[in-house]
Amino acid sequence: MTETRFNPPFGSYQLQRMPPRPRETLRAWDAADEYLLTHLDGTGAPPMSSRVLILNDAFGALSLALHEYRPWSASDSALAQAATRKNAQANDIPHENLRLLTSLEMPDAPLDLVLIKAPKTLALLEYQLHRLRPLLSPATRILVAGMMKALPGAVWKRLESLLGPVQTFPGRKKAKLMEVQFGPGLVLPPNPYPTSYRLENTPYRIINHANVFSREKLDIGSRFFLQHLPEGRGEEEVLDLGCGNGVLALMTLHRNPRARIYCVDESHMAVASARATLETAFGPEVRAEFHAAWNLDLFSSSSMDRVLCNPPFHQQHAVGDHIARGMFRDARRVLREGGELWVVGNRHLGYHQILKRLFGHVELIASNPKFVVLRCLKG
Numbered sequence: 001m002t003e004t005r006f007n008p009p010f011g012s013y014q015l016q017r018m019p020p021r022p023r024e025t026l027r028a029w030d031a032a033d034e035y036l037l038t039h040l041d042g043t044g045a046p047p048m049s050s051r052v053l054i055l056n057d058a059f060g061a062l063s064l065a066l067h068e069y070r071p072w073s074a075s076d077s078a079l080a081q082a083a084t085r086k087n088a089q090a091n092d093i094p095h096e097n098l099r100l101l102t103s104l105e106m107p108d109a110p111l112d113l114v115l116i117k118a119p120k121t122l123a124l125l126e127y128q129l130h131r132l133r134p135l136l137s138p139a140t141r142i143l144v145a146g147m148m149k150a151l152p153g154a155v156w157k158r159l160e161s162l163l164g165p166v167q168t169f170p171g172r173k174k175a176k177l178m179e180v181q182f183g184p185g186l187v188l189p190p191n192p193y194p195t196s197y198r199l200e201n202t203p204y205r206i207i208n209h210a211n212v213f214s215r216e217k218l219d220i221g222s223r224f225f226l227q228h229l230p231e232g233r234g235e236e237e238v239l240d241l242g243c244g245n246g247v248l249a250l251m252t253l254h255r256n257p258r259a260r261i262y263c264v265d266e267s268h269m270a271v272a273s274a275r276a277t278l279e280t281a282f283g284p285e286v287r288a289e290f291h292a293a294w295n296l297d298l299f300s301s302s303s304m305d306r307v308l309c310n311p312p313f314h315q316q317h318a319v320g321d322h323i324a325r326g327m328f329r330d331a332r333r334v335l336r337e338g339g340e341l342w343v344v345g346n347r348h349l350g351y352h353q354i355l356k357r358l359f360g361h362v363e364l365i366a367s368n369p370k371f372v373v374l375r376c377l378k379g
Helices: 030-040 061-063 078-090 122-135 154-163 220-226 248-253 270-281 322-334 351-359
Strands: 051-055 071-077 099-102 113-117 141-148 166-171 175-180 195-199 205-206 235-240 261-263 288-293 304-309 335-346 361-367 370-377
Touching: 030 061, 030 141, 030 166, 030 175, 051 122, 051 175, 061 078, 061 113, 061 322, 078 099, 099 122, 113 122, 122 154, 154 166, 154 175, 175 248, 175 322, 205 261, 205 270, 220 248, 220 335, 220 370, 235 248, 235 322, 248 261, 248 270, 248 304, 261 270, 304 322, 335 351, 351 370
Parallel strands: 051 071, 051 113, 071 099, 113 141, 235 261, 235 304, 261 288, 304 335
Antiparallel strands: 141 175, 166 175, 195 205, 335 370, 361 370
16 A cells, blocks of 8 residues: 655644545655655754745645645646645645745745756756746855756756756765755846747747746647647637647637637646747737646536547656646546547557546547557547
8 A cells, every 4th residue: 555644753644646646656755755854854944933944845845744834835736736735635734834836936025945856858947947046145044956867967966057056965866966055146148038930831829938848949739739739619618738839729729700709728837838828829818718627626527528648657756647648538528418538649549448438429530650540539
């Protein structure tokens, strides 16, 4: 049975991952969380009046352990934030003890302590360090932790070039810890994010915040999907599930200006990118809504005519199809009778069999050696 009791020096907490899975094999924290909190306690926990910021807390392990400080906790993941809230409630932690921010927000006060879990995307870390600098001083303590397999040497280089000198500590249980001394005299280049590129053979620009998948060019899965997007049907409700930078929504509106688009992604930066992409193309009155959410609970059943989906096959560093399965189930619920789910996916993932069990009718629209495009009919 998976361990669910987290016992750092700052208390004991019951923690669960989200979304829930039967026979879960992964914990809601890792050795880097343990290392960071143990080191903080062993080297002198800060006074309770300290202003604390936590970046990239996965399921609330750090935020709950330090909840008495009323920390700010900034994350790009709506799922991580939902897990933090749920775990806080399960441990009877008052909601006002956790101040959750999106990845595009920062506190409005100078900081005494910053705890950073190194994110999967180096660009996200770079963006966060740029945003952090105005809130730091030489007295600010900055600790950075991560698992060695996900912590390339470029992380150390970014920390040193954007914040200041870095001290590294011996590895522990495959986790790595660093402490950064803020250097106020560093001269920084401008924050490079968001970026943009022109979508080939169109007049449109695609806007990309730092944590967006394939932010430098169109990914090959979306490229293949765009070649086979369904034709519009006048006034229709279309949901772009896992919208990323909004390229599928963009071209859906290009082909059918009478459609109403709903862009949903669990990444706050993805949703912000999709909004910027569509508003740049069609103006602020674009027929679209944008929601950062890890499921479709905010949508009524039988409310959509079509769902477009290019699902991820990983959650943080864990690979699997459970995220896609949840997206497919949600899509079926929100589709009207006769509505369609269109999916692009790697051939080897076997989505056809999963979708066949959910929808019954699944049609292969197109395939190449790497991808398939599938159309699933509800009813």
